[in-house]
Amino acid sequence: MSKTELRQRLQQVGEAMYHHKHPFHLQMHAGQLTRGQMQAWVLNRYYYQSRIPIKDAIILSKSEDVALRRAWRKRIIDHDGDTGVGGIEKWLQLAEAAGLDRNYVISTHAILPGVRYAVDAYIDLVTNSTLLEAVSSSLTELFAGQLIALRMDALAKHYPWLQNGLAYFHGRLTQAPEDAAFAFDYAAEHADTPHLQSLVVRSLERKCALLWAQLDALQYCYVEPGSLPPQPDVFRPEE
Numbered sequence: 650m651s652k653t654e655l656r657q658r659l660q661q662v663g664e665a666m667y668h669h670k671h672p673f674h675l676q677m678h679a680g681q682l683t684r685g686q687m688q689a690w691v692l693n694r695y696y697y698q699s700r701i702p703i704k705d706a707i708i709l710s711k712s713e714d715v716a717l718r719r720a721w722r723k724r725i726i727d728h729d730g731d732t733g734v735g736g737i738e739k740w741l742q743l744a745e746a747a748g749l750d751r752n753y754v755i756s757t758h759a760i761l762p763g764v765r766y767a768v769d770a771y772i773d774l775v776t777n778s779t780l781l782e783a784v785s786s787s788l789t790e791l792f793a794g795q796l797i798a799l800r801m802d803a804l805a806k807h808y809p810w811l812q813n814g815l816a817y818f819h820g821r822l823t824q825a826p827e828d829a830a831f832a833f834d835y836a837a838e839h840a841d842t843p844h845l846q847s848l849v850v851r852s853l854e855r856k857c858a859l860l861w862a863q864l865d866a867l868q869y870c871y872v873e874p875g876s877l878p879p880q881p882d883v884f885r886p887e888e
């Protein structure tokens with residue numbers, strides 16, 4: 650595949666498998682989720698946010714390429730903060746806007762087992778794969794910018810009580826496309842055989858699946874049929 654063909658192939662995967670089409674997101678964007686269901690999303694998604702800099706540190710640790718490390722460390726700073734407020738803190742601001750206690754969220758005690766497994770699968774993927782596959786697993790960000798723009802409109806329109814917590818998404822609007830462009834150029838340059846290109850595509854598919862699985866867990870437990878697992882700590886909406 651040429652670079653353009655690889656990009657088109659990744660686009661096809663995203664159109665078929667990225668979580669923008671998940672029923673939980675479709676209902677969120679249509680304003681059909683309750684406050685409790687939105688709280689469950691914010692609380693559970695925190696676990697993903699909290700693992701992102703850890704997986705990026707694993708990617709850094711795999712690389713002997715100074716240029717890659719110099720570019721990639723920005724991701725850790727984006728999430729952890731440096732002179733400014735980082736993404737993890739901004740997600741906690743979103744949680745507080747949603748009416749959740751920050752320490753309760755940080756504890757991650759109340760997240761669903763399915764979400765924990767799916768997010769941990771991301772850490773396993775980058776730990777146990779090659780650097781090329783680990784970098785490629787971030788390529789869902791090729792599609793994240795558009796989804797986040799759509800989500801921001803939907804949140805402002807349907808869930809105005811979250812309006813003080815949207816700073817996280819503002820930041821991602823520019824960070825995601827920049828990060829994705831770098832990762833794609835790296836993958837396209839280093840996947841110089843059909844086999845390596847197939848590994849890039851496979852890595853994106855696996856990442857799409859673990860994003861999708863997080864929303865499946867939320868959908869089954871909080872939306873339909875609404876049967877919460879019996880774990881004592883799992884978040885239970887008040888309504």
Ligand SMILES: O=C(O)c1cc(C(=O)O)c2c(n1)C(=O)C(=O)c1cc(C(=O)O)[nH]c1-2
Nearest residue numbers: 701786787788789790792793796797821860
């Ligand atoms: O809200 C979303 O739908 C969404 C999706 C993704 C993604 O596609 O992986 C990321 C994010 N958000 C995000 O905020 C983020 O920081 C992020 C980092 C990564 C990554 O794989 O390195 N993906 C994503």
